Amino acid sequence: MALGSGIGAIFVYLAREPQLDSHVPEFIAFSLAAGVLYLAAVYLVERFRPPGWSLVIVLAGAVGFRLIALPAAPPLSEDIYRYQWEGRAERAMLNPYTVSPHSPGLAGLGDPEHPIRTGASTPTIYPPLSELVFSWVATVSGYKSLFTLLDLLSVLVLLLLLDVRGQPLSRVLTYAWNPGVVVSFALCGHHDSLAVMTLLVASVFIIGGRPAMSIAFLALASLSKLYPAWLLPVFLRWTRASLLAVFGAVVLLGYLPFASAGTRIFSGLGDFARAWESNDSLFRLIRLAGNSQAQAELVSVTLLAGMVVYAIKKRLEPLRASLAVLAGMLFLSPDAFPWYFTWFVPFLCFYPEPPLLLASVVSVLGYAPVVAYAAGQPYRDSPLILALEYLPALAWLGIRGLRRPSIVAA
Numbered sequence: 001m002a003l004g005s006g007i008g009a010i011f012v013y014l015a016r017e018p019q020l021d022s023h024v025p026e027f028i029a030f031s032l033a034a035g036v037l038y039l040a041a042v043y044l045v046e047r048f049r050p051p052g053w054s055l056v057i058v059l060a061g062a063v064g065f066r067l068i069a070l071p072a073a074p075p076l077s078e079d080i081y082r083y084q085w086e087g088r089a090e091r092a093m094l095n096p097y098t099v100s101p102h103s104p105g106l107a108g109l110g111d112p113e114h115p116i117r118t119g120a121s122t123p124t125i126y127p128p129l130s131e132l133v134f135s136w137v138a139t140v141s142g143y144k145s146l147f148t149l150l151d152l153l154s155v156l157v158l159l160l161l162l163d164v165r166g167q168p169l170s171r172v173l174t175y176a177w178n179p180g181v182v183v184s185f186a187l188c189g190h191h192d193s194l195a196v197m198t199l200l201v202a203s204v205f206i207i208g209g210r211p212a213m214s215i216a217f218l219a220l221a222s223l224s225k226l227y228p229a230w231l232l233p234v235f236l237r238w239t240r241a242s243l244l245a246v247f248g249a250v251v252l253l254g255y256l257p258f259a260s261a262g263t264r265i266f267s268g269l270g271d272f273a274r275a276w277e278s279n280d281s282l283f284r285l286i287r288l289a290g291n292s293q294a295q296a297e298l299v300s301v302t303l304l305a306g307m308v309v310y311a312i313k314k315r316l317e318p319l320r321a322s323l324a325v326l327a328g329m330l331f332l333s334p335d336a337f338p339w340y341f342t343w344f345v346p347f348l349c350f351y352p353e354p355p356l357l358l359a360s361v362v363s364v365l366g367y368a369p370v371v372a373y374a375a376g377q378p379y380r381d382s383p384l385i386l387a388l389e390y391l392p393a394l395a396w397l398g399i400r401g402l403r404r405p406s407i408v409a410a
Helices: 002-016 024-047 054-069 079-091 128-136 140-165 169-176 179-187 192-207 211-222 227-238 241-275 282-289 293-313 318-332 338-343 345-349 354-367 370-374 383-403
Strands: none
Touching: 002 024, 002 054, 002 179, 024 169, 024 179, 024 354, 024 370, 054 140, 054 169, 054 179, 079 128, 079 140, 128 140, 128 192, 128 241, 140 169, 140 179, 140 192, 140 345, 169 345, 179 192, 179 338, 179 354, 192 211, 192 227, 192 318, 192 338, 211 227, 211 241, 227 241, 227 293, 227 318, 282 293, 282 318, 293 318, 318 338, 318 345, 318 354, 338 345, 338 354, 345 354, 354 383
């Protein structure tokens, strides 16, 4: 309870700061302090089996942290204002895959108080289910509330998974109290909670012996963010290959309303891939050791594909395979924004790998470029900050890998 009170007090302080963008070093310091308390709580849950009533404290903390952060104006990222712009464009019967905030004649859709600076000339990079959800909501507070609700639904799904697997329900703390998760969804309003929740539902169905529903929800997760599609081979390994048709049908139906964009439907994503490299780790080392960005992308994709093949060959069960593939994806990706780390945190409830727990906490260092960006300068990573963020976790993973074949070994 004392640890939860400490985390809550930190979120009270952060939520009351009206200009967090101008106080990023303090934000990072307090978030790391919350992370230390969180890691201590995870250790206690893992080391000592708490009594049943402790689940009430865990869930109260989960809800309380989010209610504290929810009313605050979203700091550190302008993504939520892009969601709002795209929702307005869709309600105006425009195709978000063919227009952008800088398109002629669309100035009226913007918010003068929060002009879109990043990717303002680029069409949307988000998949269709996310676009559909953006069109449902009109206000920033509405987006924050919706994505926080989806985040809390993920907590409930995790409880179901833990119960089915016979694991202590108190382990849900690993996700529910993670400071990065609370910051990403309740404070900043990122929409990744949609993909997290639908992927967890897909996991429920695959464990429960409902293969078609599992693949359908995996497709919905991929229509929210693209990353769950990397898990398709793993899910098919545990179901049957013929269900690839279900995945394809759901994805096709998702893109159908936007078919008028034609080949431009992936133009925004292509622009993003070419223009952005942020908060990356192994990808940056691969690029620096090679000859070009394209070569680094090829090497990274090959390594990630190798991890997927490894998970299939070793018959890793879906939750462990998801943790391994998604963590590997973040380390190999050219873009690993802090909120991307929420993708693998749910799976730490089942396999609490210490290096990955550490990575989820120190990912807050990825907000450091906001200091310069808020002052009108380019969004640029510091090699020192990247080293502080990634070296401890990667070194720890390496040491553990030497002691046993892999952190994903069964």
